[in-house]
Amino acid sequence: xxxxxxxxxxxxxxxxxxxxxxxxxxxxxxxxxxxxxxxxxxxxxxxxxxxxxxxxxxxxxxxxxxxxxxxxxxxxxxxxxxxxxxxxxxxxxxxxxxxxxxxxxxxxxxxxxxxxxxxxxxxxxxxxxxxxxxxxxxxxxxxxxxxxxxxxxxxxxxxx
Amino acid sequence: xxxxxxxxxxxxxxxxxxxxxxxxxxxxxxxxxxxxxxxxxxxxxxxxxxxxxxxxxxxxxxxxxxxxxxxxxxxxxxxxxxxxxxxxxxxxxxxxxxxxxxxxxxxxxxxxxxxxxxxxxxxxxxxxxxxxxxxxxxxxxxxxxxxxxxxxxxxxxxxxxxxxxxxxxxxxxxxxx
Numbered sequence: 001x002x003x004x005x006x007x008x009x010x011x012x013x014x015x016x017x018x019x020x021x022x023x024x025x026x027x028x029x030x031x032x033x034x035x036x037x038x039x040x041x042x043x044x045x046x047x048x049x050x051x052x053x054x055x056x057x058x059x060x061x062x063x064x065x066x067x068x069x070x071x072x073x074x075x076x077x078x079x080x081x082x083x084x085x086x087x088x089x090x091x092x093x094x095x096x097x098x099x100x101x102x103x104x105x106x107x108x109x110x111x112x113x114x115x116x117x118x119x120x121x122x123x124x125x126x127x128x129x130x131x132x133x134x135x136x137x138x139x140x141x142x143x144x145x146x147x148x149x150x151x152x153x154x155x156x157x158x159x160x
Numbered sequence: 161x162x163x164x165x166x167x168x169x170x171x172x173x174x175x176x177x178x179x180x181x182x183x184x185x186x187x188x189x190x191x192x193x194x195x196x197x198x199x200x201x202x203x204x205x206x207x208x209x210x211x212x213x214x215x216x217x218x219x220x221x222x223x224x225x226x227x228x229x230x231x232x233x234x235x236x237x238x239x240x241x242x243x244x245x246x247x248x249x250x251x252x253x254x255x256x257x258x259x260x261x262x263x264x265x266x267x268x269x270x271x272x273x274x275x276x277x278x279x280x281x282x283x284x285x286x287x288x289x290x291x292x293x294x295x296x297x298x299x300x301x302x303x304x305x306x307x308x309x310x311x312x313x314x315x316x317x318x319x320x321x322x323x324x325x326x327x328x329x330x331x332x333x334x335x336x337x
Contacts, residue, residue: 046191046292046294047294047295049188049189058294058295059259060293060294060295063285063288063289064289067289086194087194088194088195088289088290088291088292089191089194089292089294090191090192090193090194090292091194092191092192113172116172
């Protein structure tokens with residue numbers, strides 16, 4: 001039993017060894033490490049599409065991590081580093097797409113729909129309120145009243 | 161008129177549904193290249209065959225295909241015969257040997273024939289990154305001025321050549337003054 005437990009524990013320790021992408025970079029300070037961490041987390045790997053550059057094991061992600069580290073060493077700003085990648089790989093590498101003519105629908109479409117829905121609701125409520133406050137308007141006109149009376153009379157004359 | 165307004169939510173729903181339905185059939189692996197209509201990035205890298213000779217972007221004369229390949233890439237092997245056939249038919253093909261071992265690459269060209277006119281050795285993948293390469297094989301179509309006009313990711317076969325690359329290549333040939 002004890003052996004089995006040890007075997008299991010050893011087995012478990014192997015899990016994950018191959019999974020995390022491990023590089024060794026020597027950062028100047030904690031701030032640089034933090035920038036590297038946040039940049040690789042917010043940029044998307046162009047090869048394995050649902051992973052960021054930090055998590056991906058694809059060779060291209062390794063290369064891009066190295067490039068990002070190199071640019072950090074060269075004291076490039078975050079914006080410069082992101083631009084470098086966008087110039088080569090396109091907006092695809094950004095998890096957060098930029099606001100421009102192609103993405104207006106994406107960014108503002110939901111708000112437009114929400115506004116449209118709200119407008120519809122307001123119109124509906126106002127209309128109903130108008131009717132409730134002013135029951136005279138729903139009252140039947142003279143000719144309609146007359147027609148109602150005849151219908152009721154007919155109904156009472158020949159009950160089915 | 162009032163009836164039409166009542167139909168509006170339905171129409172809106174249909175519009176969005178159609179839009180999303182179409183999205184189901186797009187290939188997410190197909191990324192539009194950010195380099196279309198831009199010149200080839202500047203580089204200075206050794207010739208694969210003659211390590212002493214340095215090649216720059218000016219040596220890749222267009223109109224031509226610039227094919228990013230490597231011996232570690234099985235899909236490259238699959239497309240290699242097609243490239244040989246194209247080269248035989250007179251299509252200009254340049255190669256970028258991407259993150260590869262030079263000796264293995266030279267051996268490969270001996271074993272499987274060499275369709276490339278100029279072959280750039282890019283062992284570090286630096287040109288690859290500047291070209292926005294994220295996996296071999298990738299093929300760029302450049303015009304006579306060295307401007308990238310089209311990019312194809314994946315193996316070139318008969319169908320891809322006939323439908324996607326040949327018409328564009330032909331157009332570039334005719335464009336040449």
